[in-house]
Amino acid sequence: MRRLLSIWLPLLAFALFLLFPFYWMVLTSIKPNAELVSVTANPFWVAHPTLDHVKYLLYSTSYPRWFWNTMAVASAATALSISVSFSAAVALARLRFRGSEGVSLGIYLAYLIPPAILFIPLAEVMLKLGWFDRLWSLVPVYSTFLIPFCTWLLVGYLKSIPRELEEAAMVDGASRVRIILEIILPLSAPGLISAFIFCFTLSWNEYLYALVFMSSPAHKTVPVGLATELVRGDIYQWGPLMAGALLGSLPVAVVYFFFVEHYVAGMSGALKG
């Protein structure tokens, strides 16, 4: 009885609130238009499930293109950011050099500068570089909000690897580069997995830069494509829109569920100084 009140009832309330929008997404994407606009049908259920919305999305819109665009940009931005962050984190956490305090502070401040205040001047920079409406240009752009977070995460992780291992290898005459590649890199695997999940999910989540910098339909990402090509104030778009939101959430959800422990560990690790 006590557990019912202290665990199960409040948990149920949270589950209803936090999961309902996902239920709604799934329900809408398989509900035929006739039921979507019906005033008599029970809105919480579907009488005749259909795959029409998914078919429409896949065959009559550029959705598959947006999906692969997002996948390609997210993968490339993740690979770039993790390599750059790992090398920066090694320098900050494992090597002693003058000015390392200042660099750490700079990385921390960079993490707190949101894309939201950079997109206008960045548009200027992109125009000068001739990077406008080029899909690959999102890779270095996304790395600017991924690198600070990953570096911070990895510095915290690398500091927890005992120095004795390194010192032993040094005594054996190994060079610093070999120590980094053969001792530190393999030991950082859990930290790198956390960094991977965050880079990948944050890249899929990105909206503002892709919205401002990509203009042709062939270069859009999933969130931008759905928002600009499928939203036309027409109620009959709800089915495809929800199907698109659902399919677009899948890659992120899969990666998340696969590595959920790393996700939680990474997020709590990032809150430590």
Place this chain on the structure above:
Amino acid sequence: MMRGLSLDRGPLLPTLLLVPAAVLLGGLLALPLVLGVLLGFKDATIGEAGNFIGLDNYRYLITDPVFRITALNTALYTLVTVVFKLALGLALALILNQRFAGYRFWRSVLLLPYVVPTVLSAFAWWWILDPQFSFISWALLKLGILDQHVNFLGSAWLARASLMVANVWRGIPFFTVGYLAGLQSVPKELHEAAAIDGASSWRIFWEITWLLLLPLTTILTIFSAIFTFTDFQLIWTITRGGPANATHLFVTLAYQRAIPGGALGEGAAIAGFTLPFLALLAWAALDALRRQP
């Protein structure tokens, strides 16, 4: 052997390791930040570099009624949602911190709102809040509580409240994850000792758990505040700042004025208004992180 430029000692290796990060962050983050501040003092539009006009953008904005509403709305939105996210996030963490059947499953699933791309879940909220087909209206009509559909996004206060609910929905897991980590470090002996002394669980929570979590609360609150007051995705997807510019935050207004509107200088000035708050919060967060045990 060449020993002059050795990777094994001296600053060469750390420098090489930091160069890629410095190039990317310097060119695409630090440089735009400086350019943005400068742009705020120019009358630039799309296609025209513009001239320096001093503080004119800022002067104009503080007399602009839309900007004033936006500033108030940003403050209100941040304050209200952060309080709810903190309270509900902590409550959920306290539930999940108990051991029960399937707690791993519940923890994973209940963090989903934070993981799924914001724009995509915002579409679901937009649909849930639809003026004609919202299930909330449907249910209220069926129960006989209302006699007409609720136009959630049609009036200023209802739209603001709706956006706050959607934002709280998305932000709860951020606090939950943070607090779950923090709760691991609250020593069980303290709770047991207090329970033996006959303290109620309510008192144990306020006088032990809450106090021990206070430094973490500060950090979580500051981070959440930064992400909330620079929010763009939710607002732009659900209301685009409407109805009648009532739900704009700084960033959605900056976007509207600068990109569709073409007034780059003015947009940059709106973003510029956030910088002092950001600096203050960044300093406070740094201070809190350093104090953390």
